Amino acid sequence: MRVSEQPLTLDAVLTDEAVLSTYRRMFAALARDSGAVVDDPALVDIAETLFAAFAEAGEEWLTHEQMRFVCRAYPSDQFDNRLRVLKGLGAIREVFPKPNQLRYRASFTSVVGLMFIRRMMDDGGQSEMHRLLALEDLNVADPRTTMEEARQSAVNLARAFRLWALELITLTTGTIEELREQAPKLWGTEEIARRAQGLHGTILTRWPELDRVCTDLRAAIYAYSDASRRAAGRLADSAGTTRNLTLLxxxxxxxxxxxxxxxRLAAVLDGVLFDAPAPWHDPAAIARAVDEAPRPAPAQPTPPRSHLPDPGPSGSLDSSPGAAMERLRSVAESLLGDSSRVALADVLGPDWPSARRLLADLTTVDLRPELPFRLTWSDELTVDPGREPAWLSHGWLERTS
Amino acid sequence: MSAAEGPDAHVRARSGGPLSLGAGVAAPAGMLRLTWPDATGQAVPVWPDGVTPSLLDEYQVAGVPVERAGETRRVLAAVLKCCWTDLTMDPWPGDPAPVELVLDTYRALIGRTDDLMRNWAIGALRRLHDSAWIVVDDGVVALGPRCALWPVESHAQLQELVRRLPEPERPDLTVVRDADIVAAARPAEAAPSPEAGVRVEGGAAEFDDLLGGYDERRRAELVAAFMVVEHAAEPVQEVRFAALRDPALRHTLGEMLARRGRVLIQHRDHWTSGYDDTLIAADVSTRLGVRERAVLTLVLVHSVAIPRAEGLLPEDSWLSPHPTPADELRRHTQLPIGELEAALRTLRHAGLLSQVKAGEEAGGYVPGPQFHRLTPAARRRLQEELILAAGPSTPLAAAVRARRSAQ
Known part of the structure; x- marks a missing residue:
């Protein structure tokens, strides 16, 4: 535009060429060759890896070999293609322009451009629009700004909003999945619309003669707000209750x-009714809880002791090592007398307590291999209710040597 | 609060605790009237056919979890020991007793005397007071209206329990006698006349016209299903209850619930009950205070909204396996820590939050079992309110507002 209004001078051509080269550098990272944009994200990654390496190298610059080394993860034909394009567009240039130059430097513009593009990819340009609007706001308020510049900025904004709205409308009528993926990136918050309207107001107040351009801008802003609301409404309706929260x-x-x-937090739950706490305490549960109460360990009472000194019957027990054995031998001998075998039924007394004691002693005798006696039992069993013991299994005490 | 009719009254009683009744005003159907000497009273809901929530045990369905159940019930036993002085009468209303006497009785029961035990007991007293099992007022404890719900058959068990509880060993040096403390706290009742008529009046039978047509077995199945959907902590399986399986019985169950202002809520093959959305009047509000609601909103944002925004929580539910870290609530919100702790306590007690423990520091809070009971409409409304609050200027909020104004 400037070209048509100004006489075609060498300066103008140079300025345009400068703008063009800036553009070219900015999109160098995306270009597959000098005429097209990349279709493989890996190609952008190569550029980014290279720029990172350049930043690290500092004033050492990078040689071709070093560049190849940092990009060793990528196939060499891809790397060569990239380097050729980046060099061709001026994103990577010789440190000093002369033939067979070995060291290269990166262009600052390309790096900034790449950052911008990445951000655009992430949020679809919403935050860019915020920044842009904020900048434009400052610009039009600046006393140095000319009417022509303001007009240009209004025209650009109107075009951006229109394109944005068109895309949203296309999405709104398309599939719901696509809408869900894309719409939140595209739709504007009320704040964007408010800022744009503020900007519009500023331009119109300062340059009333721009009213036609401003009408365009106003219409574009309204169209955009409307498209945003429609997209959100369709999503809210179709997504049901399940996924609505994902939209924030x-x-x-x-x-x-x-x-x-x-x-403000509490107001969210104003209309929701909850139960008052009403646990049920069943009598049985209360009784159980009381039974299960952790109880302190009761102090154990010591058994009662006599106040008088009482040595007990300890003196009457012969505690010498052979005494027990000797006693058992005498018990067995007294029962056997001279014979080598005696029936148990004959030697047991008539009362059970003494018979019990005797049987215990004889069993011990039987189990002591060093004593020359043993018990042998028969299968015979006599039952006599009148006698004691009433049940009697018969057996003999025998001398073994 | 004036006496409301039918379902509305039940909604108020369920969300706000026992209703107060003016002098001579009859209790709504399905409620017990606890009458005071001046003829005013309180109304507490009762259950059909004389059952109590203990019925859930018979069906092996878990009821609403009681926080620190053992301790709470032991303290309730201590209160009963102190307040139920005449065992020939019904436990409610009993006689008021000083808090210190209850604490001494509890101390004798568990045999511990440290400060920690005292703090625990006071916490249990507060929980019992909040759930209307006891009334604590100015250092004096009395049995609360819910104690009138113990069935008469179980009184013998309670009498036996009270008899075997140990008497507290109290030093003779007590400066003020217990009776004086009680009398000082209740000057208005300084001269109570026993015949003035503190009494329990049964409410009108509520479901007889609905249940009368069924034989004993069906009737029992309906009552069982009614109790489990109303009182179980989680939704119950359809196959386990005939009255949920059979569409005709389920219809009758729905009518029974409707008389209490409730509706059946289905989660696939599980059922529970919730408030009927059409009955939630503007002036019926939940008893939760501002700080409790604020904390609950924060937990909903962290445990449900954020995981859902990240695609981790696909279901249409307000329950969540993602705990809100206690630290997040403590440090990254505008709430004072003191208020936060008190609010968390209240919310846990009401079953609105569950504590998740994991390791030493980790763990936190998730929405509690009460969130099973939100109807689809309530779930949607809650979601819209959250969106309106968190992003009031987003197109989504605009869409919500537009739809609401269109309705």
């Missing part, structure tokens, strides 16, 4: 939870 980004939720006042 995580950061919005975090900001809300960190900054909202107590009252």
């Amino acid at each position: 980004p995580t950061e919005t939720w975090r900001t809300f939870s960190q900054t909202a006042s107590k009252e």
